Amino acid sequence: MVAISEKVEPRLTIQTVEIAPNTTAIRSLDWDRDRFDIEFGLQNGTTYNSYLIRGEQTVLIDTSHQKFRQLYLDTLKGLVNPKTIDYIIVSHTEPDHSGLVEDVLQLAPRATVLASKVALQFLEGLVHDPFSKRIVKSGDRIDIGKGHEIEFVSAPNLHWPDTIFSFDRKTQILYTCDAFGMHFCDSRTFDEDLEAIEADFRFYYDCLMGPNARSLLNAMKRMGDLGKIQIIANGHGPLLYHHLDVLTECYKTWSQRQATAETVVGLFYVSGYGHSDRLAHAIGDGLQKAGVGVEVIDLHTAELQEIQELAGRASGLIIGMPPTSSIVAQAGISSLLSVAKNKQVVGLFESYGGDDEPIDTLRRKFIDLGIKEAFPAIRIKEVPGESTYKSCEEAGTDLGQLVMRERNIKQIKSLDVNMEKALGRISSGLYIVTAKKGDVSGAMIASWVTQASLQPLGFTIAVAKDRAIDSLLQIGDRFVLNVLEEGNYQDLKKHFLKRLHPGADRFAGVKTQTAKNGSPILTDALAYMECEVVTSMECSDHWILYCTVEDGRVSKPEAVTAVRHRKVGNYY
Numbered sequence: 001m002v003a004i005s006e007k008v009e010p011r012l013t014i015q016t017v018e019i020a021p022n023t024t025a026i027r028s029l030d031w032d033r034d035r036f037d038i039e040f041g042l043q044n045g046t047t048y049n050s051y052l053i054r055g056e057q058t059v060l061i062d063t064s065h066q067k068f069r070q071l072y073l074d075t076l077k078g079l080v081n082p083k084t085i086d087y088i089i090v091s092h093t094e095p096d097h098s099g100l101v102e103d104v105l106q107l108a109p110r111a112t113v114l115a116s117k118v119a120l121q122f123l124e125g126l127v128h129d130p131f132s133k134r135i136v137k138s139g140d141r142i143d144i145g146k147g148h149e150i151e152f153v154s155a156p157n158l159h160w161p162d163t164i165f166s167f168d169r170k171t172q173i174l175y176t177c178d179a180f181g182m183h184f185c186d187s188r189t190f191d192e193d194l195e196a197i198e199a200d201f202r203f204y205y206d207c208l209m210g211p212n213a214r215s216l217l218n219a220m221k222r223m224g225d226l227g228k229i230q231i232i233a234n235g236h237g238p239l240l241y242h243h244l245d246v247l248t249e250c251y252k253t254w255s256q257r258q259a260t261a262e263t264v265v266g267l268f269y270v271s272g273y274g275h276s277d278r279l280a281h282a283i284g285d286g287l288q289k290a291g292v293g294v295e296v297i298d299l300h301t302a303e304l305q306e307i308q309e310l311a312g313r314a315s316g317l318i319i320g321m322p323p324t325s326s327i328v329a330q331a332g333i334s335s336l337l338s339v340a341k342n343k344q345v346v347g348l349f350e351s352y353g354g355d356d357e358p359i360d361t362l363r364r365k366f367i368d369l370g371i372k373e374a375f376p377a378i379r380i381k382e383v384p385g386e387s388t389y390k391s392c393e394e395a396g397t398d399l400g401q402l403v404m405r406e407r408n409i410k411q412i413k414s415l416d417v418n419m420e421k422a423l424g425r426i427s428s429g430l431y432i433v434t435a436k437k438g439d440v441s442g443a444m445i446a447s448w449v450t451q452a453s454l455q456p457l458g459f460t461i462a463v464a465k466d467r468a469i470d471s472l473l474q475i476g477d478r479f480v481l482n483v484l485e486e487g488n489y490q491d492l493k494k495h496f497l498k499r500l501h502p503g504a505d506r507f508a509g510v511k512t513q514t515a516k517n518g519s520p521i522l523t524d525a526l527a528y529m530e531c532e533v534v535t536s537m538e539c540s541d542h543w544i545l546y547c548t549v550e551d552g553r554v555s556k557p558e559a560v561t562a563v564r565h566r567k568v569g570n571y572y
């Protein structure tokens with residue numbers, strides 16, 4: 001039974017659904033959320049899922065985002081007398097799920113908050129009045145009657161340090177909050193339409209979960225001990241039921257690939273401080289594009305040995321400046337410095353937290369150790385927006401490419417010479433893809449482009465996973481394909497091959513016009529097409545995008561397309 005309550009303002013709605021006996025999902029549907037957070041790149045909105053289980057005692061799992069305050073609290077009061085809530089389980093303390101815990105506690109004075117030790121520490125800073133609380137860890141259980149026994153599973157660092165999963169033995173529902181979620185807003189409660197959600201599911205994994213692949217595999221191992229799981233009741237998007245096995249298997253495969261990467265970069269920062277989480281996610285996303293394994297450590301909660309172990313074996317170190325006031329994080333940085341080696345590369349960022357440790361002092365210490373800086377320190381001076389996150393992502397990719405360089409050169413040399421020469425005889429044209437989304441624009445030279453359909457007119461293009469433009473070429477995105485002219489392309493080619501610092505304007509000094517779809521057209525190109533990405537296929541180190549053409553023009557009818565002949569096929 002589904003009940004949609006009235007809209008309080010455009011595009012914020014709440015859905016309540018009975019998903020199992022005595023179990024109600026309260027889904028806050030945020031149809032329009034699409035900006036600023038890099039993981040919302042697919043622009044399909046999101047949901048914040050909360051759950052109510054009514055045995056002889058009543059349990060509320062997570063709440064909602066502050067923007068749903070009135071709507072959520074009214075809905076909750078319509079379902080249950082809040083005074084009868086016995087437990088509030090807080091899966092982790094990020095505000096999109098715990099933002100209304102304080103409000104609910106005011107309505108439910110007898111409720112005890114159940115959370116991990118770290119989450120309760122965070123929560124004490126967020127909730128102003130004293131409240132009843134209990135630490136829970138793996139294996140702990142509460143019996144709330146009517147057969148509902150809830151077991152807790154520690155799942156730290158997914159993607160916050162304080163996460164727990166909860167498993168109801170009666171309904172075999174596992175409540176995972178961020179893990180196994182997706183930013184996809186739809187009135188369908190479950191995952192029946194795999195095709196509609198798979199791109200968002202993957203994109204979300206890459207942005208939020210990929211950098212925590214080891215933690216995820218550990219959590220999945222613990223999930224394996226729970227027995228049959230019927231439903232994964234996540235915190236964002238449709239719940240996993242129809243395709244639960246396929247989607248959890250995807251998580252396993254992607255995480256194993258990440259966790260076994262030979263080259264690892266350590267990402268050290270203080271979670272929940274300033275804008276550090278979003279910035280770190282963006283950098284982590286960029287690192288993954290370069291094919292490196294990313295391991296994340298929260299300087300505030302990690303053990304010193306853990307910090308040293310990762311800092312000692314990582315090829316690259318990325319550090320978000322901790323608050324000056326955090327003695328624990330300062331100690332973490334000192335222990336990290338004590339094992340840093342001159343073969344490593346480093347990248348530093350400050351998170352606009354107001355109390356950041358000075359970046360230059362630490363930077364100088366790394367330089368004195370002979371450690372190379374992979375990108376200029378990222379200094380956030382105002383609230384970060386889309387272009388800041390994009391620059392962070394590019395910085396991550398730069399560092400990733402730097403640490404992967406030696407290995408990639410080795411791989412290029414190790415292929416079969418005859419085979420690679422034969423492959424090199426596949427020739428292609430020369431193009432420049434240009435795209436703009438919000439404040440962010442990008443470009444890349446492309447040559448693996450080929451027509452793929454007549455009706456509609458469509459083509460495919462191969463985009464290497466470490467391309468910065470990748471986030472502007474998601475399904476549904478629009479861009480321009482500029483065709484270069486034979487005998488008249490060197491200037492454009494040279495310009496767009498130049499390496500720039502993260503955040504630099506790719507189009508400075510180039511003549512452009514604006515296409516109807518908003519992307520730049522290169523005035524000196526032979527032809528252009530306005531295109532839309534329709535589908536994508538993952539092919540090892542590239543994405544193959546199938547795109548349709550919506551408009552186009554040729555500037556010189558007699559001229560021909562620049563052709564690229566190569567000698568070998570194992571690099572560009």
Ligand code: FEO
Nearest residue numbers: 094096097178235
């Ligand atoms: Fe969806 Fe970690 O909050």
